[in-house]
Amino acid sequence: MRTLTYWQAISEGTVQCMERDERIFVAGEGVDDVSGSFGTTKEAFDRFGRRRVIDMPNAENATAGFAVGAAAAGARPLVVHVRADFLFLAMDPLVNMTAKWRYTYGGDKGGVPVVTRGVVGRGWGQGSTHSQSPHATFAHYAGLHVATPATPADAKGLLVQALTGDTPVVLIENRNLYQLTGEVPVEPVPTPFGVGRIARPGSDVTVVAASLMVHEAERAAEQLAERGISAEVVDVRSLRPLDEGIICESVAKTGRLVVADTSWARYGFTAEVAAVVAEHVPHALRAPVRRVSLPDSPAPVSRPLEEAFHPGASTIVSACLAVCGETAAELPQLADVSAGFQGPF
Amino acid sequence: MASTRARLIRDMVRIRTVEEVLADHYRDEQEMRTPTHFSIGQEATAVGVCSATTVEDWVYSGHRSHAPYLAKGGDLEALVAELYGKEAGCAHGRGGSMHMIDQSVGFAGSAAILGEMISVAVGSAWAFVRAGEQRIAVTFFGDGAADEGVFAESLNFAAVHRIPVVFVCENNLYSISSPLSVRHAEGTSVHGRAAAAGVRARSVDGNDVFAVHAAARDAVEHARRGTGPVLLELATYRWRAHVGPGTDHDHGYRSKEEIDSWMAGCPILRAADALRAEEPDIDAAVEAWRAEFRQEIHAAIDRAKALPFPDTARLLDGAYLPAAH
Numbered sequence: 001m002r003t004l005t006y007w008q009a010i011s012e013g014t015v016q017c018m019e020r021d022e023r024i025f026v027a028g029e030g031v032d033d034v035s036g037s038f039g040t041t042k043e044a045f046d047r048f049g050r051r052r053v054i055d056m057p058n059a060e061n062a063t064a065g066f067a068v069g070a071a072a073a074g075a076r077p078l079v080v081h082v083r084a085d086f087l088f089l090a091m092d093p094l095v096n097m098t099a100k101w102r103y104t105y106g107g108d109k110g111g112v113p114v115v116t117r118g119v120v121g122r123g124w125g126q127g128s129t130h131s132q133s134p135h136a137t138f139a140h141y142a143g144l145h146v147a148t149p150a151t152p153a154d155a156k157g158l159l160v161q162a163l164t165g166d167t168p169v170v171l172i173e174n175r176n177l178y179q180l181t182g183e184v185p186v187e188p189v190p191t192p193f194g195v196g197r198i199a200r201p202g203s204d205v206t207v208v209a210a211s212l213m214v215h216e217a218e219r220a221a222e223q224l225a226e227r228g229i230s231a232e233v234v235d236v237r238s239l240r241p242l243d244e245g246i247i248c249e250s251v252a253k254t255g256r257l258v259v260a261d262t263s264w265a266r267y268g269f270t271a272e273v274a275a276v277v278a279e280h281v282p283h284a285l286r287a288p289v290r291r292v293s294l295p296d297s298p299a300p301v302s303r304p305l306e307e308a309f310h311p312g313a314s315t316i317v318s319a320c321l322a323v324c325g326e327t328a329a330e331l332p333q334l335a336d337v338s339a340g341f342q343g344p345f
Numbered sequence: 346m347a348s349t350r351a352r353l354i355r356d357m358v359r360i361r362t363v364e365e366v367l368a369d370h371y372r373d374e375q376e377m378r379t380p381t382h383f384s385i386g387q388e389a390t391a392v393g394v395c396s397a398t399t400v401e402d403w404v405y406s407g408h409r410s411h412a413p414y415l416a417k418g419g420d421l422e423a424l425v426a427e428l429y430g431k432e433a434g435c436a437h438g439r440g441g442s443m444h445m446i447d448q449s450v451g452f453a454g455s456a457a458i459l460g461e462m463i464s465v466a467v468g469s470a471w472a473f474v475r476a477g478e479q480r481i482a483v484t485f486f487g488d489g490a491a492d493e494g495v496f497a498e499s500l501n502f503a504a505v506h507r508i509p510v511v512f513v514c515e516n517n518l519y520s521i522s523s524p525l526s527v528r529h530a531e532g533t534s535v536h537g538r539a540a541a542a543g544v545r546a547r548s549v550d551g552n553d554v555f556a557v558h559a560a561a562r563d564a565v566e567h568a569r570r571g572t573g574p575v576l577l578e579l580a581t582y583r584w585r586a587h588v589g590p591g592t593d594h595d596h597g598y599r600s601k602e603e604i605d606s607w608m609a610g611c612p613i614l615r616a617a618d619a620l621r622a623e624e625p626d627i628d629a630a631v632e633a634w635r636a637e638f639r640q641e642i643h644a645a646i647d648r649a650k651a652l653p654f655p656d657t658a659r660l661l662d663g664a665y666l667p668a669a670h
Contacts, residue, residue, distance in 0.1 A: 025475070051475075057505070062464040062498030069468025069482070072453065073403070075475060077468075092495075096458050097465065105446045105454060106437035107663020142664045166666055 001183040006152045009184045010040040010117075010173070013156035014078065016188040017163040018048055021076060024163060026053045027063060028080030037080050038119065038178055060086050064093035064116070068101065071112035076163065084118030084172060085129045087138075098168045099143030113169075115162040120174045120211075120262065124343045125306060128298035135172040135210065136261075136268040139239035145169045145193045147238035148211035152182040154237055157191025164190060174212040174262060176341065194241030198250070202232035205256040205320045208247055208273045210236055213260035213292070213316075220316035229324055239269055247273060248281045255286035256323040260316050265293035290319040346630050353396060353554045354616045354627070355634050357388040360412050361613060362638035363421065367411075367428065368590035370646055377428040379441030384412035386584035389612035390515045391416035391485070393557025394577070397565045398483060403453040403469050405462035406485035409515070409583075410445040410455035413485045418450035425645040431652040438655045439663065453482070460486060460493030463512065467499045470510040470568075481509040481568045489520030491535045492528055497542065503574040504543035511564045512539065512576040515551060521587040522598035539576035551579025552612040555619065582607035 004012065018024045026041055032055045036042025045053040056063050060081070067077035081087055087094070094116065102111035121130040139146040145167050149155040155173065162169035199214050200221050207217040214235040221231040232250050236243060251257050257277055259270040270291040277289065292311045300306055321327070346355075364383045371377045384391065391412035395404060398417070406413040414424060420435065427434030428442055436444050443457040453469060456462045466484030473480040490496060491514055503510050514535045518525055529535075539546035545567060549560045557579055564575035584604065586593035594601045617627045624630070 057498070057502055059498035059502060061495045062467070062502060065461060065464025065495060065499070066468035066471060066502065069405075069465035069470075070472040070475075071468075072465065073469040073472035073476075075472040092458060093461065093464065097456065097461060102666075103663040104436065104440045104444045106435070106439050108437070109446055109448060111666070 001185065003181045004152050004184040005178065006155050006180045006182075007039045007178040009152040009156035010159060011043045012184070013159040013188055014041065014044045015047055017160060018044055018052060020188070021163070023074060024052070024076040024078060026078045026080060027056050027067065028082070029056055029058055030082065031055060031080050037082050038175065041080060060089035061092060064090035064098065064114075067114040067116075068093055068097045068112045071114050072101070072110070076113065076115075078115045078117070078163065081116070081118045083130050084120050084134055085132050087116070087118045087134055090116075094138065094144070094170070095141050099141045103143060111166055111168065113166050115159070115169045115171070117171045117173060120172060122174065122262070122299070122310065123176060123306070123341050125301040125303070126299070127301040131299040133172055133174065133211065133262040135170070135239050136263055136272070138170040139269070143168065144240060145238060146172070146240045147193060148172045149237065150177065150199075150211055150214035150235050152180060152184045154191050156184050157189055158193070158237065160188040161190035161192060172211065176212055177215075180215070191237065193238040194243055196237055196243035196246035197235045198246070199233040199235045200231070202230040202254065204230045204254055205258060205324055206232050206234060206247075206250040206254045207258045207260055207316060207320065208234045208236060209260040210239065210262070210269055212262050216311075216313040217260050217316050219313040220320065223313070223317050224320055227321075227326070229320060229326070231320055239272075242272070242276065244276050244280065247276055251277050252281050252284045255284055257285065257289045258292060258316060258319045258323060259289065260292040260311070263294060264296065265291045266296070268293065287323040287325065290323050292316050292319050346624060346626065348624065350555060350616070350620050351624055351627065351630065353392055353558060354613060354620065354631065356392040356396065356416060357554060357613050357616065358631055358634040359638045360388045360391065360415050361385060362635050363415065363642045364411060366639060366642045366646070367425070368585065372590040376650070378430060379428055379443070380588050381428065381442040381590070382409040382588050383585045383590065384409050384583075386607065386611070387515060387517060387551070387581045388412055389554035389557050389616070390513065390551045390579045390581055393554045394483060394485070394511070394513050394561040396558055397561035398451065398481070400451050401480045402565070403451050403466070403480065403482045404485070405453050405466045405469075405482065406445075406455040407459065407462060407487060407490055408443045408455065408457050409487065410443060414445040414447065414452050414455065417447070417452040419445065419447035419452045421641065422645050422648060423447065425642070425649040426652055429649045429652070430654060431649055432655040433649070433652045459490040460495040462486065463490065463499045464495050467503050467508050467510050470508045471506065474509060479569055481511060481565055483511045483513060485513045485515060487520070488514060488516040488518065488525060488535060491538070492520065497538070500539050500542035500544050500576070507571060507573040509568040509571065510574045511561070511568050512544070512574065514576065514578045515581055516578055517581050517583045519583070519587070519599065522596060524598065534578065536576055536578040544574050544576050546576040546578065548578045548580070551581035552610050552615060554612055554616050584608060
């Protein structure tokens, strides 16, 4: 199979879905500009022009509402935010309308299958309001599907599922994954929501991860293997629906759980996964659950502060050693996966 | 009495009668367990505008939803059943008074959060244009919703893309108990804001149903021609409290004299006055309509109360599609 980068996979999935469904249009700030949302909307603009790839005013609240109204009238909007933090300006239409439309009008009037992409900036001093990954925020509300694709194949497959399904979807993409390459099916094959993936099999400890942390966990697993510890990495793919089965089966096998996220611990993804395990397989745990998440402060800008702020493979290694009862060892620090990133944006 | 003008009066009488009876039952029974915002006194805006639309056009509204719903032709029995939380309600008891919908007549939905349906209506009208259809969307909202940022965002986008939408601001002077004077700068107006955004805007006497109807016909035609969005600011007045069946003249934010002066300018009385020379029997007709609609709403209430509640086993239905759970 041929390989694509993560951003190419998104671009290809978008174009293929637009070819097959005239109702799909892309809307977002600067989606038609030279960078084309990190390349993801560029080919769509070149192919379909400004009638279907629409540069929007800086009006995130109204844009999300337009998407609801357009979807109610039969269109298929794909709204793109090159910084996910701007989604907070769209919270009302996303939470109060997009998520609730089908239910609130009785369940039989149709839904509003709006697809919303948010790109997480993280790194290069993006700071407190350009680094956030709000996947758990949206996953809290019944009615939405929320996914954090970690691989090029899933970046395309989950987008294809979103654009061909009837449920509104929020896709959170970590910008640091954009240059990642991987095998991607040529055809627009949907990746179903709610089906996790064993990114790496193992038997001593389970690392459940989302988005970028899947790769950090895989790198951690390599280092752990050198110490004789076999870590199983579970990529949940989607937070809602959450594949509880794959998580619980893995923990039942390993007896140990580390949950790794790109966001904060409180009331977040790591808390949810820990709760699922506590509810379904509490007796399987041979050690307390450890969570790898952001420290409780906003993201800083200064390089050393930023490097100290974001957890990575080394943090996951330490957590896995702890739940395995191993003393913290002097292990070489692993560089951040985005170490090669060039500024400014 | 089948003239268009008489029909407009009849439609207002129906909404007034329905809401007055509903308010009485709401107060006395405490069985309609849903926050309800009556339009009593504001019937001319809904009737005047909706009568200028076709069944293919979509109408959205805010929380004060009953009048636009009924004026667009929404099913009365489904409205009443919804207020009583019954499965036969227009939203099967999931939405309540603020989430009315009747897609069969083009009442596309109402919402509780201020300003939401302003952007949603723009989006639907945008989709109509994209699909090459000649339909338009209308959105009802109050002066309170005009405070919201989404109002400015929506006006701007509709103007930039010449979206076939008619914004209908029912300016009843108060956002709950907050007067316009503490929310909008002196010398400004809702229609002025729309004009500044490049939206064709008009201010109309919202208690003159004939003037509203004429302005709405012009606005709908303008939007449908593809010549751009229109905003109508309709001056009107709410007789009851912001929410619920009661009055609020003793709440201290508006005077009894002010309320009385607006009640004297009742849109039904004014329309009947204007029509009397042409239709000498209009007063008898209004009385007959009142009796007819009292009977209709009482029957609808009796039926709704006898209907079953939703099955609690179906509590989750509609949150997700069956396959998507």
